[in-house]
Amino acid sequence: MKSNGSATDASVSVVIPTFNGHSRIGSCLHALLSQSPPRDIQIIAVDDGSTDETAGVVQRYEGVLLLRQSNLGPAAARNRGAAQATGAVILFTDDDCVPVSGWVEAMLQPFADPEVIGVKGAYRTRQRKLVARFVQIEYEDRYRMMSRFQYIDFVDTYAAGFRRDRFLEMSGYDTSFPLACAEDIELSYRMSARGWKMKFAPQAVVYHTHPDSLWRYLRKKYKFAFWRVLAVRKNPTKGVSDSHTPQLMKAQLLFLPALVAASVADLALHPAVSTALLVLAAFALTTLPFALRAMAKDAAVGLLSPLLLAMRSCAQCMGVIAGFVHAWRKTSKVPAKAPA
Numbered sequence: 001m002k003s004n005g006s007a008t009d010a011s012v013s014v015v016i017p018t019f020n021g022h023s024r025i026g027s028c029l030h031a032l033l034s035q036s037p038p039r040d041i042q043i044i045a046v047d048d049g050s051t052d053e054t055a056g057v058v059q060r061y062e063g064v065l066l067l068r069q070s071n072l073g074p075a076a077a078r079n080r081g082a083a084q085a086t087g088a089v090i091l092f093t094d095d096d097c098v099p100v101s102g103w104v105e106a107m108l109q110p111f112a113d114p115e116v117i118g119v120k121g122a123y124r125t126r127q128r129k130l131v132a133r134f135v136q137i138e139y140e141d142r143y144r145m146m147s148r149f150q151y152i153d154f155v156d157t158y159a160a161g162f163r164r165d166r167f168l169e170m171s172g173y174d175t176s177f178p179l180a181c182a183e184d185i186e187l188s189y190r191m192s193a194r195g196w197k198m199k200f201a202p203q204a205v206v207y208h209t210h211p212d213s214l215w216r217y218l219r220k221k222y223k224f225a226f227w228r229v230l231a232v233r234k235n236p237t238k239g240v241s242d243s244h245t246p247q248l249m250k251a252q253l254l255f256l257p258a259l260v261a262a263s264v265a266d267l268a269l270h271p272a273v274s275t276a277l278l279v280l281a282a283f284a285l286t287t288l289p290f291a292l293r294a295m296a297k298d299a300a301v302g303l304l305s306p307l308l309l310a311m312r313s314c315a316q317c318m319g320v321i322a323g324f325v326h327a328w329r330k331t332s333k334v335p336a337k338a339p340a
Contacts, residue, residue: 014043016032019047020052025095048076074157120160134301153198190235228319256313
């Protein structure tokens, strides 16, 4: 482990962007400084304009390089850390993540293949509230899907790794994403479009605190859907399919508009069989595969999955609509070219 944050060459650099993370980042740094087996690691924390004691907390950890900047967003913070990194491989995690002791080693193993330029790890949680357990099973369901692919096109920043030269060649994360939302997806989409190979490393685990209330969960799903529109707009072929997003989930986005249309039809036409009830039944059928898999892990989550998935689809649908409106407004503000 490095004894200081100097520019001495290291085999791997770990970059953690943080904003007002004084209550979180200590656990993350402690876990990184306790990695096993021992390895030369450069740890870089990028303070993105915090107004709390984040910098002071970071400075208590010997061997961590602290970079400070005005509040420019997590994409810019990660890019700043990557620019200062000395490792041939850059790993990213978030200030609210706690990597397990073998995380660095597990993240690096796929890079033994010289053709691999990116690696994605996995989330776990120790939370016991029902919504958090549901979120964890959601992630595990995505991991089940990703494990079927030899190579992936979806690398999230909570446990991400890239060859530094390739990351810099792509100019890093797109700073037009102001939040920690979809900028990581957009970069991995761009890399995939070049035919670059990325792998899923399920043993590279970080522990995380998931949303533990229904409101926080739905708000997060709305936000992710909103910014995902921009990522797909920049990489339209990924709107068809990627290695992370179940096709059934895309179909479920139609639930809210279909239910509204069916309710209007019921009021106008008074059919013998309620169209809205048919829509609800059809949606319930789409939730069965997930619900049955969830039931095998957690009976309570499995039983409530249809309801939670219905609320998820509504939040995502509203996020997608708002995202399209936002994208259209941005486009409409671009001045037309002057005639020749």
